[in-house]
Amino acid sequence: MSASQTKRYATAGDYVQLLKPRIMMLVVFTAIAGLIAAVGVTGVPINPVMAAIATLAIALGSGAAGAINMWYDADIDQIMTRTSTRPVPSGAVPKEEALAMGLIMSGVSVLLMWLASNWLAAALLAFSIFYYGVIYTMWLKRSTPQNIVIGGGAGAFPPVIGWAAVTGNTPVDAWILFAIIFFWTPPHFWALSLLAHGEYEKAGVPMLPVTHGAKATRNQILLYTILLVPLALLPVATGLGGWIYGLVTLALGLVFLGYAVRVWRSRAGDAGASAADMKLARSMFFFSILYLFLVFAALIVEHAAGLHFPVGGA
Amino acid sequence: MSDEKEKYAGEFTDAYTPEEAELRARKSRNLWLGLALAGFVILVGVVTFIRLSSSDLSQSGFYYSVDDKGERINDLPEGMTPDQAAPPPNLTPIDETRPEEGEP
Numbered sequence A: 001m002s003a004s005q006t007k008r009y010a011t012a013g014d015y016v017q018l019l020k021p022r023i024m025m026l027v028v029f030t031a032i033a034g035l036i037a038a039v040g041v042t043g044v045p046i047n048p049v050m051a052a053i054a055t056l057a058i059a060l061g062s063g064a065a066g067a068i069n070m071w072y073d074a075d076i077d078q079i080m081t082r083t084s085t086r087p088v089p090s091g092a093v094p095k096e097e098a099l100a101m102g103l104i105m106s107g108v109s110v111l112l113m114w115l116a117s118n119w120l121a122a123a124l125l126a127f128s129i130f131y132y133g134v135i136y137t138m139w140l141k142r143s144t145p146q147n148i149v150i151g152g153g154a155g156a157f158p159p160v161i162g163w164a165a166v167t168g169n170t171p172v173d174a175w176i177l178f179a180i181i182f183f184w185t186p187p188h189f190w191a192l193s194l195l196a197h198g199e200y201e202k203a204g205v206p207m208l209p210v211t212h213g214a215k216a217t218r219n220q221i222l223l224y225t226i227l228l229v230p231l232a233l234l235p236v237a238t239g240l241g242g243w244i245y246g247l248v249t250l251a252l253g254l255v256f257l258g259y260a261v262r263v264w265r266s267r268a269g270d271a272g273a274s275a276a277d278m279k280l281a282r283s284m285f286f287f288s289i290l291y292l293f294l295v296f297a298a299l300i301v302e303h304a305a306g307l308h309f310p311v312g313g314a
Numbered sequence B: 001m002s003d004e005k006e007k008y009a010g011e012f013t014d015a016y017t018p019e020e021a022e023l024r025a026r027k028s029r030n031l032w033l034g035l036a037l038a039g040f041v042i043l044v045g046v047v048t049f050i051r052l053s054s055s056d057l058s059q060s061g062f063y064y065s066v067d068d069k070g071e072r073i074n075d076l077p078e079g080m081t082p083d084q085a086a087p088p089p090n091l092t093p094i095d096e097t098r099p100e101e102g103e104p
Helices: A012-018 A022-042 A048-072 A072-078 A097-117 A121-138 A147-156 A158-168 A172-203 A213-231 A233-240 A243-265 A277-302 B003-007 B019-052
Strands: none
Touching: A012 A072, A012 A097, A012 B019, A022 A048, A022 A097, A022 A147, A022 A158, A022 A172, A022 A277, A048 A072, A048 A097, A048 A121, A048 A158, A048 A213, A048 B019, A072 A172, A097 A121, A097 A158, A097 A213, A097 B019, A121 A158, A147 A158, A147 A172, A158 A172, A172 A213, A172 A233, A172 A243, A172 A277, A243 A277
């Protein structure tokens, strides 16, 4: 470590960055959606303070997994420009501190979840931290181009955990929400990796565009989006989602599919790709975030505001 | 300086003196850590309070718990019979009225 790096002292902001706050926001939002949907569908009441503590536990768990990820990935984060300013590679936070923080927060989050809800929600939270911190970060990320596909399971757990926190079980509806995030993750992340595949190559991370090229990645983005659009409408069939959810999800799905088709037809990620093609991949990445946010927001609005009108009038 | 100290003169380096900026960073981190610990203690306290206030801790419900709707769940520990779980004979369960003397 250079002398200039040792002069940088960690601030509270560095420790917040260690928790990957942007990912945490999406995790918390989808968990709240699962929690509210569970109350709406089953009618099981939950103490609002307990619900808030359960949500906090999920946020802490997400932060813990992020800290463990930053501890383990410090070497490759240092190589990539996008991640080189993170607290550990920049020298602000020592690696050991990141690991300690991740482990302590993991324990605290699982314990809080168990106290505030039930053992199933706590066990699912513990497993999702393990999934992201160990299965994805330590194993899949550096060993297979399917890292994002299988690893996407880690980010798909929050609505299931939220549901389990309320009811103590995980019915099909909860796993449908899991599947939506699971199938959303590859097109979301591969759109970003089309832009940053040079960085992943430099760091030796076998992302799909690095191992199979940009064309194969664009094909996969289209394939997963084609699977995602009807899958996201499945809650309408089970009664979990009503008219509002169905219409919002259908409209958003068609726009998402439009992006996927345009990216598929473009040369985004290729060596000679135009600025417009790269901009298209970037737009798709940002739209994918908006897509997931609005799909789950529609679910929250329906169940929290009493606007759940099942299709077919059931 | 005593003879004993003179013997070791120059053997030890000066103690590390942190810079002002480092001290400020340490203080800030310690403050946040303290607040986080206090927050955790408060959260556990709140959870415990809510859990206890929704539990039936009366003698009659000693081996029973109450579900979210306030109904009694008669889950006895493994191997325990209802007779063994019943309250001691000198205690009247609060939710059961003992017949008055002379009543059938």
